[in-house]
Structure formats: C-alpha cells, structure tokens
Amino acid sequence: MRFLSGNEAIAEAAVRAGCRAYFGYPITPQTELLEYMARRLPEVGGVFLQAESEVAAINMVYGASGAGVRAMTSSSGPGISLMAEGFSFLVGAELPAVIVNMSRTGPGLGGVTPSQQDYFLATRAAGHGDSRLLTLAPWSCQEAADLTYLAFFLADRYRHPVMVMGDGLLAQMREPVVLPPFARLEDPDKPWATRGRGRGERRIINSLRLDLEEARVFHRRLREKYREMEEREVRFQGEFLEDASLVVVAYGIAARVARRAVFRARSRGIPAGLFRPVSLWPFPRRELRRLAPGRRFLVVELSQGQLWEDVCLAVGEEAVSLLGEDDGSVPSSRQVEEMIIELTRVAAARAHG
Amino acid sequence: MSSLGWRRPGLTDKPFHYCPGCTHGLAQKLVGEVLEELGLLGRAVGVASVGCTVLAYEYFDCDMQQAAHGRAPAVATGIKRVLPQACVFTLQGDGDLASIGIGELIHAAVRGERITVVFLNNGIYGMTGGQMAPTTPLGFSTTTTPEGRESERSGFPLDVVALLRSIPGVAYLARESLSSPARVLRARRYLRRAFEVQEKGRGFGLVELLSACNVGWGMDPVEALRHLEEKVVPLYSPGVFRDET
Numbered sequence: 001m002r003f004l005s006g007n008e009a010i011a012e013a014a015v016r017a018g019c020r021a022y023f024g025y026p027i028t029p030q031t032e033l034l035e036y037m038a039r040r041l042p043e044v045g046g047v048f049l050q051a052e053s054e055v056a057a058i059n060m061v062y063g064a065s066g067a068g069v070r071a072m073t074s075s076s077g078p079g080i081s082l083m084a085e086g087f088s089f090l091v092g093a094e095l096p097a098v099i100v101n102m103s104r105t106g107p108g109l110g111g112v113t114p115s116q117q118d119y120f121l122a123t124r125a126a127g128h129g130d131s132r133l134l135t136l137a138p139w140s141c142q143e144a145a146d147l148t149y150l151a152f153f154l155a156d157r158y159r160h161p162v163m164v165m166g167d168g169l170l171a172q173m174r175e176p177v178v179l180p181p182f183a184r185l186e187d188p189d190k191p192w193a194t195r196g197r198g199r200g201e202r203r204i205i206n207s208l209r210l211d212l213e214e215a216r217v218f219h220r221r222l223r224e225k226y227r228e229m230e231e232r233e234v235r236f237q238g239e240f241l242e243d244a245s246l247v248v249v250a251y252g253i254a255a256r257v258a259r260r261a262v263f264r265a266r267s268r269g270i271p272a273g274l275f276r277p278v279s280l281w282p283f284p285r286r287e288l289r290r291l292a293p294g295r296r297f298l299v300v301e302l303s304q305g306q307l308w309e310d311v312c313l314a315v316g317e318e319a320v321s322l323l324g325e326d327d328g329s330v331p332s333s334r335q336v337e338e339m340i341i342e343l344t345r346v347a348a349a350r351a352h353g
Numbered sequence: 354m355s356s357l358g359w360r361r362p363g364l365t366d367k368p369f370h371y372c373p374g375c376t377h378g379l380a381q382k383l384v385g386e387v388l389e390e391l392g393l394l395g396r397a398v399g400v401a402s403v404g405c406t407v408l409a410y411e412y413f414d415c416d417m418q419q420a421a422h423g424r425a426p427a428v429a430t431g432i433k434r435v436l437p438q439a440c441v442f443t444l445q446g447d448g449d450l451a452s453i454g455i456g457e458l459i460h461a462a463v464r465g466e467r468i469t470v471v472f473l474n475n476g477i478y479g480m481t482g483g484q485m486a487p488t489t490p491l492g493f494s495t496t497t498t499p500e501g502r503e504s505e506r507s508g509f510p511l512d513v514v515a516l517l518r519s520i521p522g523v524a525y526l527a528r529e530s531l532s533s534p535a536r537v538l539r540a541r542r543y544l545r546r547a548f549e550v551q552e553k554g555r556g557f558g559l560v561e562l563l564s565a566c567n568v569g570w571g572m573d574p575v576e577a578l579r580h581l582e583e584k585v586v587p588l589y590s591p592g593v594f595r596d597e598t
Contacts (some may be wrong), residue, residue, distance in 0.1 A: 059431065060464065065431075066432065196438075205417070208408075
C-alpha cells in the first residue's frame with residue numbers, strides 16, 4: 001500500500017497497465033501527473049515527452065497509438081478543449097488512447113479549484129461528428145488507480161479513446177492506495193498498427209472516408225461499438241437503494257460528500273440512498289429508470305445542472321432536484337443533508353396535504 | 354501487373370487524383386523512388402496531412418497515418434519516439450505546414466525530431482479552391498485576396514526555410530523548385546539526402562519543393578511552370594541550407 005495523490009495514483013496505475021508513451025503539457029491541477037511520468041516512464045523504457053501544447057500532445061498520442069503502443073495524455077479543462085479535435089480523430093481512426101481530465105472551474109481560464117463542469121464536454125461534445133468518449137469518473141485515489149488501469153484495457157478492446165475524469169480535489173488529495181499489478185507486457189496483438197510493413201501488406205490509420213459505402217460501413221461499426229459499450233460498460237454503485245424514498249445522485253468527489261450526508265440522514269431516520277454513476281458515458285440510465293417509481297432524486301454536482309440533465313432524461317424532470325455548486329467550492333455534507341431533510345419534509349407535507 | 358500498366362517505385366498502383374499540370378504527383382513520385390532506392394519501404398511510416406496531400410496515404414507503398422490539419426509533425430513525433438528504428442516522414446502543403454501547423458513544425462524542429470518533412474509549397478490553398486496561404490507572394494490574387502495580396506492587410510510571404518535556419522535541431526534543410534527537369538533531379542537528390550540524414554539519426558530534416566497549382570493560380574500548366582520559375586523561385590531561393598550528413 002502506498003500513500004499517493006490522485007495524480008500520482010493515476011500515473012503509476014497507467015505505467016502498470018502498460019502505458020509506454022505519455023505526452024502532456026503543464027496545467028494546474030494535473031501537473032504532478034506529468035512530472036511523475038517524466039521520472040517514471042524512462043525507468044520502464046517508456047517514452048515521456050513534454051509537448052509544446054495540448055494540441056500537439058493529443059496528436060503525438062495519435063501517432064504513438066497508431067504505432068501500437070499504449071499511450072496517454074492528461075490535462076485540465078482549457079487543455080482538454082484544445083484536444084477536442086484530436087479526440088474526434090482518435091474516434092474516427094479507431095485508435096485506443098487514455099485521456100485524463102482533472103477538471104477545474106469555469107469557462108475561459110476560470111479557476112484552479114475543483115469542479116465537474118466538463119461533464120458535457122466529456123459526455124456530449126468531446127469532438128465533432130458523433131464522437132463519444134467512454135468516460136470513467138473515480139471518487140477516490142484508489143478508484144482513480146483502478147479505473148485508469150481499466151481504461152487502458154477498454155481502450156484496446158474497443159479501439160476507442162477513454163477518458164478518466166477527476167477533479168482538482170481528487171488530483172491533489174492523498175489517500176492510501178493499493179496499486180494494481182504490472183500487466184503482462186506481451187505485445188498486444190494489434191495487426192492494424194503501423195510499425196513498418198516489413199514484407200507484408202501496408203496498413204493505414206485514417207479517418208477520411210469520402211466513399212459513401214466506406215463511410216456507411218464505418219458508421220455502422222461505430223454505432224455497434226457504442227451499443228456494445230452501453231450493454232457492457234455501464235458502471236455505477238448504489239447504497240441503501242431498496243428502501244430509499246429519496247435517492248441522491250452524485251459522482252466523483254461530490255459523491256463522497258453526498259454519501260456522508262446520506263449516512264447522517266439515515267441516522268435521523270430518513271430513508272435516503274446513494275446512486276453513484278462510475279461510467280458517465282455510457283450513463284446508467286436504465287438502472288436509474290428502474291428506481292424511478294415512487295422516488296425523489298437529488299442531484300449533487302459541482303456544476304450547474306449537467307449531470308442533472310442525464311438524471312432527468314432517465315427519471316423525468318418532475319422527480320429531480322438539484323444542488324449544483326458552480327463557483328469552485330465543494331458543498332459540505334451538512335448542506336446536502338439539509339437539502340435531504342427539506343425535500344423529505346416537503347414530500348411528507350404533500351402526502352398529507 | 355498494376356492497373357496503370359507499369360510499376361511506380363515506392364508507390365501503389367492507385368492513380369493520383371491531382372489536377373492535370375499539378376506537381377504534387379511528381380513530388381510524391383520522387384519520394385517513392387527515394388524510399389525504394391534506400392530500401393526503406395518496409396520500415397517507413399508516412400504521415401499524410403490535410404489539403405491536397407490528404408490522400409497521400411493511398412499512394413505510398415508503406416504504412417501510412419493520416420493526420421489532422423497541421424498536426425503531421427506531432428503525429429510523426431509520436432510514431433518516431435515509440436519506433437526509433439522506423440523511417441518517419443510527413444507530406445505537407447503550405448496551408449497545413451506554414452499556417453495552421455507552424456507551431457507543430459517549429460517545435461518538432463526545435464526538438465530535433467529524427468523525421469523528414471516534405472514540404473510542398475505552391476503558395477495557395479489548392480484543395481479548398483485557391484485562398485491565400487502564408488506563402489502567397491505579394492500582389493498575387495487569390496479568392497481571399499481578390500485585389501492581390503498586400504502586406505498592409507495580409508502581411509508578408511513566410512519563408513519557412515529562413516525561419517528554420519535559426520534552429521539548431523535542424524540537420525538537413527534544402528529547397529528546390531519543380532519547374533524544370535534539372536531542378537527536379539536536384540530535388541530528388543535533396544530528398545535522398547534528407548532521408549539519409551534521418552537514417553543516421555542526425556536530427557530534423559525538411560525539403561521544401563516549390564510547386565505549381567495551375568488550377569488554383571488560374572493558369573495553364575506551362576504558364577504555371579513559367580510563373581514558378583520567374584516569379585516564385587526569385588522569392589524563395591533554392592539551395593541546401595544545412596546538411597549534417
């Protein structure tokens with residue numbers, strides 16, 4: 001067991017998952033991840049390169065991944081925006097890659113405090129043209145390591161970019177972490193990779209499809225890929241859901257606060273539960289919908305109604321309330337608890353009225 | 354037997370899509386010949402960019418990647434760093450390389466990446482129908498400088514070779530025009546030299562090939578070659594500017 005920050009846990013887990021190429025650019029609050037890789041990757045014979053920009057970094061990932069190596073980059077909001085074009089090209093060229101977003105506050109330069117305001121960016125608009133990222137959202141340093149490790153295998157399995165979305169708090173806080181074992185580094189079978197054709201057939205990494213039939217075949221495959229992800233890669237965690245009349249929905253660091261509030265509420269005799277999406281896309285929509293009858297939902301997020309939209313789509317807007325912090329602060333569990341009490345009181349009054 | 358009826362060294366049998374009179378096909382033919390001559394095709398990974406070079410991945414008989422607009426040097430960096438034994442090259446036009454991708458180009462040169470950049474400079478955006486490029490000569494009319502490029506509004510033509518000359522990571526730097534048979538043969542020698550520099554691990558290499566875009570320039574092919582020789586060559590003087598073989 002080691003005592004690691006979220007940034008360090010992610011970096012070390014990536015190395016253990018077989019990441020042998022990292023390209024990044026400094027930005028708060030993920031810079032320690034870049035620094036860790038600068039020290040660590042040469043020790044295992046990997047490539048570390050500080051790129052001149054996030055635009056260059058994601059395109060270096062594209063080149064390295066196209067050459068068959070497990071590759072990653074990391075950044076925070078403003079840098080992630082710059083990478084959006086690259087995400088779309090990775091999807092279009094069907095290249096695996098892992099992207100870490102330790103998100104920060106606000107549009108523009110915003111602030112460096114924790115936020116979850118890149119939820120839409122990750123789940124809706126990662127890049128142009130029907131490109132979606134498989135997005136995983138850890139809530140602890142342990143899970144940051146575990147999900148990063150998983151992300152490399154999912155990326156290879158689907159030949160698709162995977163985003164690990166944390167926040168500034170998770171990036172900086174330290175917790176005990178049990179690291180995953182070193183993955184066996186047998187050359188993953190990537191017959192599509194451009195490593196030099198030798199005497200064989202040449203291979204092409206490409207996202208341009210001018211021929212209608214070729215485009216049709218690709219889009220069918222992409223659709224099937226997304227469908228398969230929706231079938232197999234939905235991840236969530238629930239607590240006290242059976243008897244809960246009020247379900248708090250939260251992910252990442254907000255779920256840590258929400259969980260404490262749920263425990264406090266239950267100690268007061270309020271039947272509250274916690275639903276925590278772990279995969280933000282694919283979103284556990286069906287699992288939430290199954291809970292909907294007779295329940296109220298409280299969404300707690302560090303953004304203004306982004307997760308809320310997905311919950312509304314699953315259970316209907318009428319049943320959903322929102323506690324959204326958008327100024328870079330994290331609500332206290334007391335605040336969440338008070339909202340649970342208030343919503344329960346209103347519901348009870350309605351039932352009696 | 355290929356569908357063309359003859360074999361082109363280093364190239365596939367896919368017919369070029371270039372407009373009649375364009376020198377892109379000629380440039381790619383030279384690169385293909387040099388790759389085959391040096392025995393590099395089996396170890397080569399080429400990077401096509403965006404613009405008229407976009408379909409280059411169809412033509413070279415080696416592994417190819419297609420890159421986003423301007424990003425070919427970054428993609429090539431990613432490839433070369435994880436495959437140091439590979440021969441990695443990019444093909445980029447002047448819009449791709451000198452405008453949207455100038456940052457990626459300069460920093461690949463600064464790092465001395467052991468890649469070879471083949472830069473096709475025809476002073477115009479050909480694929481999108483003839484807009485001004487950073488390399489467009491002053492006075493030249495394009496669809497976005499209908500009165501001719503003037504420096505007050507659109508700045509001065511960018512000389513990429515001059516820009517790169519100050520960078521120590523550059524190990525090979527040459528420019529030639531594709532406007533006459535003698536020049537074409539010289540261009541071919543420069544390309545060969547550039548790939549040899551990469552093989553020796555000396556650093557970053559770039560060969561600029563001054564090219565004709567007769568359609569985009571609104572000329573017939575012969576007129577375009579004459580224009581290239583008389584108007585463009587004096588602006589971008591050919592030669593070898595660095596050679597660390």
